Amino acid sequence: MSIADNLKKYKSEVESDGVKLIAVSKTQPIESILEAYNAGQRIFGENHVQEMVDKEAQLPKDIEWHLIGHLQSNKVKYIAAFVKLIHGVDSLKLLQEINKQAAKNKRVIDCLLQVYIADEDTKFGLGFDEVIELLRAEELAELKNIRIVGLMGIATNTKNEKQITTEFNELKVFFEGVKVSFFRKDDAFKEISTGMSADYKIAIEKGSTMVRIGSSIFGKRVIKHFKNDISAN
Numbered sequence: 001m002s003i004a005d006n007l008k009k010y011k012s013e014v015e016s017d018g019v020k021l022i023a024v025s026k027t028q029p030i031e032s033i034l035e036a037y038n039a040g041q042r043i044f045g046e047n048h049v050q051e052m053v054d055k056e057a058q059l060p061k062d063i064e065w066h067l068i069g070h071l072q073s074n075k076v077k078y079i080a081a082f083v084k085l086i087h088g089v090d091s092l093k094l095l096q097e098i099n100k101q102a103a104k105n106k107r108v109i110d111c112l113l114q115v116y117i118a119d120e121d122t123k124f125g126l127g128f129d130e131v132i133e134l135l136r137a138e139e140l141a142e143l144k145n146i147r148i149v150g151l152m153g154i155a156t157n158t159k160n161e162k163q164i165t166t167e168f169n170e171l172k173v174f175f176e177g178v179k180v181s182f183f184r185k186d187d188a189f190k191e192i193s194t195g196m197s198a199d200y201k202i203a204i205e206k207g208s209t210m211v212r213i214g215s216s217i218f219g220k221r222v223i224k225h226f227k228n229d230i231s232a233n
Contacts, residue, residue: 003032004039006217011040014211017204022066024196024214026051030058032218037063045087045212049075056082068193068212070124073097081105087152087193088114090126092134095146102145109145112152112193115174117167119156128174135182148183150191150209151175155199164199168206175207 001009007023014021022045025033033044037060046052047069056065064084071086073094080101089095089111102109113134116125126134131151134140153171155164175192183189195203195211203211 003035003218007036007039007041010213010217014200014204014213019204019208020210022068022193022210022212023217024068024212025055025218026069026214028214028218030055033059036217043084045214049078052083053078076101077104080107080109083109085110085112085149087112088124089148090114090124092137092139095134095140095143099143099146107145108147110147110149110188112150112191113148114152114154115171117153117155117171119163119167125153131174131178132181135178147188149188150193151178152193154196155194155203161199161202164202165206168194168199168203168208172207 011021020043021041022043023036023041024045025036026045026047033055036044042062043064043066045066045068046055049067049071052065052067056063065079065082066085066087067079067083068087070088070090071094076094076097080098086098086109089098090113095111098109098111113131114125115131116127151171151174153167155167158164171194172192179189191209192207193210193212194206194208195201197213197216200208200211200213
């Protein structure tokens with residue numbers, strides 16, 4: 001099936017539930033992204049800063065770019081002018097740098113707090129208690145150029161659907177508690193970013209509002225080295 005056909009399949013399935021489909025375009029060539037764009041896709045997710053910067057310069061300006069990979073503070077300045085949503089925020093320090101660079105660009109940048117829900121040491125994210133500590137920090141109230149709009153989590157890489165379901169459910173319950181405690185009157189705090197190609201159906205059942213699907217849309221990833229690798233994160 002073509003990229004357009006794959007995209008049509010996922011969009012009809014995902015968006016019928018009111019969930020946003022993020023087409024993960026990391027390592028994919030411009031031509032493939034344009035095929036998805038011409039088929040109606042507007043939200044694309046990238047893992048690496050330099051790759052997203054290069055692609056943003058070459059592609060239509062109505063694309064909504066999401067940074068879904070781990071982000072280092074010293075790379076924020078390269079994407080602050082255009083990034084729509086940063087999924088993997090895992091520290092107050094990073095929020096402060098995003099706020100600084102957003103202010104320079106006279107923007108407010110939306111962010112998701114990445115919560116550690118997997119049973120894997122290789123995953124990034126804040127513990128539940130660390131999220132609460134961050135949200136209670138006096139310094140957070142000083143940041144006027146960022147907006148926390150929800151939470152993000154990545155489940156354990158396992159075929160055990162019961163474990164995945166439990167992890168997504170824990171994040172959903174935690175999200176609801178955070179909403180009541182810190183964002184009761186904030187309509188913008190509404191996003192739960194969970195679910196990829198292998199587990200997006202479970203994620204949607206457990207409250208995900210946006211899923212990240214890549215190879216199932218674009219096919220096998222294309223390995224490419226980007227110049228001036230500012231994005232080695």
